[in-house]
Amino acid sequence: MLKEATRESYGKALAEFAEKYDLYVLDADLSEATKTKIFAQKYPERFIDCGIAEANMVSVAAGLAASGKTVFASSFAMFLAGRAFEQVRNSIGYPHLNVKLGATHAGLSVGEDGATHQCNEDIALMRTIPGMVVLNPADPVEARLAVKAAIEHDGPVYLRFGRMPIEQILPDDYKFEIGKGTVLKDGTDVAVIATGLMVGEALKAAEMLEQKSISAAVINISSIKPLDKKLILEYSIRCGALVTSEEHSIIGGLGSAVCEAVSEAAPCPVIRHGVEDMFGKSGAAQKVLDYYKLNAEGIVQKVLEAVSLKK
Amino acid sequence: MEEIQKNELKNIALRIRRDIIEQVYNAKSGHPGGSLSIADIITYLYFKEMNIDPSNPKDPDRDRLVLSKGHSCPALYAALAERGYFSTEILKTFRKLDSFLQGHPDMKNTPGVDMSSGSLGQGISAACGIALAGKLDKKNYRVYAILGDGEIEEGQVWEAFMFASHYCLSNLCVIIDRNGLQIDGKCKDVMSSEPLEDKMQAFGFDVKVIDAHDFDDIESAFNTAKNTTDRPTAIIANSVKGKGVSFMENVVSWHGTAPNEQQYEQAMSELKEVR
Incomplete structure (x- = not known):
């Protein structure tokens, strides 16, 4: 069975599905940690580093989506759902734009970085935004499938990934569907x-x-x-x-x-x-x-x- | 610019100013001051500068405008109506329940609105995203973003300026409506962003300072912007808040106040056609 952090599954899935889908990926100087680097190395022309400026990144993602692109914006959950909450709500949520928020390092399992980086509030914040889909995959298999479902869903999606490697618990042929337990x-x-x-x-x-x-x-x-x-x-x-x-x-x-x-x-x-x-x-x-x-x-x-x- | 054309633009700008007053008066709320200060620039953009087709508002090759200072949407709505995106009759529904003319711009429901905006500082970032998409897709459209001189106190604006310069968004033209006033008073007293020319230059923009109410100045700045291919342009437009209505000019309280009946009559009488 596979054991890996869901952030790793996220980065791999972006690189995998970018073959079929015209994805653009934004990051805020954390691509090494969020694992969007896996995508960036394969598709440098579709990767946009926004520097340490999450508020701008989220609204830039909105502008790209308003121009017809499928966009992933990535950072730690703390900075994406926390710092940029109002940008997510007003730039992406209100116009219901096709932006996927790939939030890694969610929850306590961030570990050593401590309380400032352990985001335990992101689900609460994101699910209050009208039209926002909120996905929190259980293992590496589901993380990959959630990325695919997010790409195929027309509208904003918040995806929550972790830093700590976790065991695969779902079968390889697991079926994932938004809205289904x-x-x-x-x-x-x-x-x-x-x-x-x-x-x-x-x-x-x-x-x-x-x-x-x-x-x-x-x-x-x-x-x-x-x-x-x-x-x-x-x-x-x-x-x-x-x-x-x-x-x-x-x-x-x-x-x-x-x-x-x-x-x-x-x-x-x-x-x-x-x-x-x-x-x-x-x-x-x-x-x-x-x-x-x-x-x-x-x-x-x-x-x-x-x-x-x-x- | 030829006198005939200038007079034509002046008359459109007057119509737009009347539309602004009508909207805010009918709604009994809204933001006349900052709408009047951008009326001439909005007029020039929608009637001379931008490559747009009101019958095809979603054309992927069109030029875009992001009104980052979204509260000044009465000016935008007036321009869109006068340009034929929808009937000028609809302006009467501004800010009323079930109108697509929301208190701040809504791209999903208003024909011709290219980006939802209103929460200050976010529109300029979205404009950067749209401009970047144009570069990525090798399209020739241009993106215009209008910001207030109060709005630029938002930190996100400077994140966006860094981004625009870093990615050489030469198809982006930023217009800063420098009317010198914000809700709590004069910008220089509340939170000064001066020296603005130096800051914009330092952030990597080609900078032009113009009189926001002079069509020759406006035309020359936009023409230079179009020919600038190595960096984004910032037009710092020195304007008069409330321009065109004597008692509103340079008076901070007209930022977000609707005129009463008597004030409305006086404003409309001051905004008669030039010929």
């Missing part, structure tokens, strides 16, 4: 709805829960917006308790999106597992994740809470 393991007592690198942890947690005679379903929600409400409601009704898990603040991300969906149609207890209302800190990526309990053990704990709340 996938049941990776079925269960009846509780459903763990996970996104990004927490999907792999959720699968491990489900195995640990088997030992405790708790049958947990695991659902991969890589398409946070549009959200597969139908699937989520189905499991809300079937299991009567949900746990969401994400490498993102528990405020505004997948957990919030799931709560919004179920509270309006099929309410049940939902426990949100993710980064509590606090900043991250420096450390080796896996150590930081463990410190904040963003691992299988953390999920198991939340599942036990959720199950105890069932009527």
Whole structure:
């Protein structure tokens, strides 16, 4: 099985799909880190370095898209969704332009760079923009497919990638579709709805829960917006308790999106597992994740809470 | 420029100024001061300079205009209507519910609007993107971006200027409407961006300083810009905010205020045709 950071899968996918699609890729002096360099080396004439100026880069991308081009603009999640939020909203979101935001180094797994670079707020920010698609792939296989889906989608897409190498958990022939969740393991007592690198942890947690005679379903929600409400409601009704898990603040991300969906149609207890209302800190990526309990053990704990709340 | 043609442009500019007052008066809101200050340049662009076809507003080979100081859209809407992109009757719907004439330009719904804008500082970057696309595609279109002298206090503008120069966007012509006023007062008191000529030169632009209300000056600057092939052009247009309406000229409060009925009548009477 493959093990690589989803940023790596992103850079490779850009280079791969640029053969078939007329893509332009922008970066803000981070191509080495975002891995758009893989594309730049193969297609230098279609790579535009904007220097350390994300606000300008995002609006330049809008201008290129307004001229008919399919554009990827890349930087760290912090600077793309954070610093350039208002440019994303007004230059790209409002005119619904065909710009794909390739955000790498999302979440705590940035590791050593610490809190200033660990963006745990990007999903919350991006999903409030009307018409914005928000994708957070679970592994290298899905990251590649998400890039392809973004290219084929007409309109703005926010893609969230990580820095830390992660294991492939999905089969090579995995089907990815914007707006669709996938049941990776079925269960009846509780459903763990996970996104990004927490999907792999959720699968491990489900195995640990088997030992405790708790049958947990695991659902991969890589398409946070549009959200597969139908699937989520189905499991809300079937299991009567949900746990969401994400490498993102528990405020505004997948957990919030799931709560919004179920509270309006099929309410049940939902426990949100993710980064509590606090900043991250420096450390080796896996150590930081463990410190904040963003691992299988953390999920198991939340599942036990959720199950105890069932009527 | 020949007198006949100059008078023709002057009359169009007067119509555009009347349209501006009509729009803001009807909407009971909007930005007359900075719209009136760019009226002559907008007139020249849409009636003399730009390669455009109102019956084909999405022509990929057309020249583009990005109104980076988007709040001055009454001037843009007036020019588009007078040029035939849509009926001048529609100007009455400016800023009203369900009108495609939004408070700030909306490229998705307004015929002839090349880029949505209004959040200051972003339009110039988008104009850079459009100009770069033209270079990449080896197209001959030109891109015009109008900025305010208050707007250029936004840091993003200078990121964009660096970009324009770095990528030799000679097909980009930046017009800075230097009317000297911004919402909180005189630019020189609020946040000075002077010496602007020196700054633009240092950022790699070919710089022209003109009288924004003199068609000979305007023509000469745009002609030079077209023949500049190694760098972008910046036209610093010294203008009068509120130009053409005596009581609005150089008065900061007319940045974003609509005239009452009496003021409207007076403004319209001052904007009669020259012949």
